[in-house]
Amino acid sequence: MLRRLLIAFGIAEIAKPQPVIDACERIALENAEDAQIRPWALWGARLEGALFVWLLARRKSEWTPTCVLLAAAGVVLVFVPQPIINQSQRLVYANHDELQSKPWVKPAARLLGVVYLVVVALSKTGTEPDDSADAAGDGAA
Template sequence: MLRQFLGALGILTTLVPDRIVDVFEAIAVENPDENTVHSWFGPLIRAEGVVITFAALRGGRPYAWLMNVTGIFGAVLLFIPRVYEQIAGPLVYEDPESVEWNEHLTDGVRVIGAVYVLLALFDRRRRNGS
């Protein structure tokens, strides 16, 4: 069921990357109208969606790889949530210093990190037959 959910999420990300950015900004940024997203960020999100969709549909090694990367990324978010701002700012915005992050972003990033770690652990356990 997780694979189907990730596949659907990948398809959604592939089809409407700009909407994904809008949702991200509505949740994470206090001043989204004052910031300019890099022109190449939408295609990058679309490419991420294609990779997620491929891994979810293919299963096997690509899916295991995706879940392992998800778990590692989740651990970073869980234990070092401020890294997210340091990475996301320059990755997403032309002027990352002008971004005013939501005051609750750190807590939200930790929760997302914990969910990613748990999903990766549950999937690993399933793959190992435990």
Template sequence: MSRIVFGLVGAVVALFPEGVLEAYETVALENPDECSAKPWLVSAIRAEGVLYVLATLAGGRAYGWLTNVAGIAGLAAAVTPRQYLDAGASFAYERPEDVDWNEEFVTGVRVIGVMLVVLALSAFRKRRRTKSISPEETDSNTELE
């Protein structure tokens, strides 16, 4: 199920990066009209979406890597959501000091972070279980998640 979600999110992000950025700024920022994204941000958003899609289609180690990175980012977002967002703003916006986060969004980022940690741990446990089963015990249709 999580592979399907990552794949669908990746496809939407890859196909509509401008719309994703606009929706993000509308929800996340108190002052979206006062913030200027760096010129390459839309391309980076598209590349991230393509990466999600490729990793989910490849499965195995590629998907494992994606869930591990998502878990690490989720941990940072869950523990320190404002600092996590501020770090992203310094990367993505021309004047990050002008970015004013919507408080409900900061709370939402914490919740999403916790969900990503849970997802990553679940995927890790599933990979470990699959590795502990001998190849004779698995059928050819088993996929690593």
């Protein structure tokens, strides 16, 4: 179920990244209405969605550079989120110096790190617990 939910999120992020970016801005920024998004930010969001879909849909367990990169980003976001918050704001916003972060931006970034780690973990297992139960049930029938 979680795998399917994350794949659906990835597909939505590929198809319509602006609502995802808007939601992140509302969560993270005090002055989200002043944010001047750079043109490539939409492509970055699409790339994130594509990575989720690719890793989760392929159901292979070998480590790839993509898995390693996403896992490393997840660990950094969980334990020291501020450098990634700062760098992502510099990359995404033309006026990053003018933006004011909300107090819960660090916990939100940590949560995103956990999501990245869950995506990697699910891509390593190839199945979810409910998928393996379905497979066992199909074999017995």
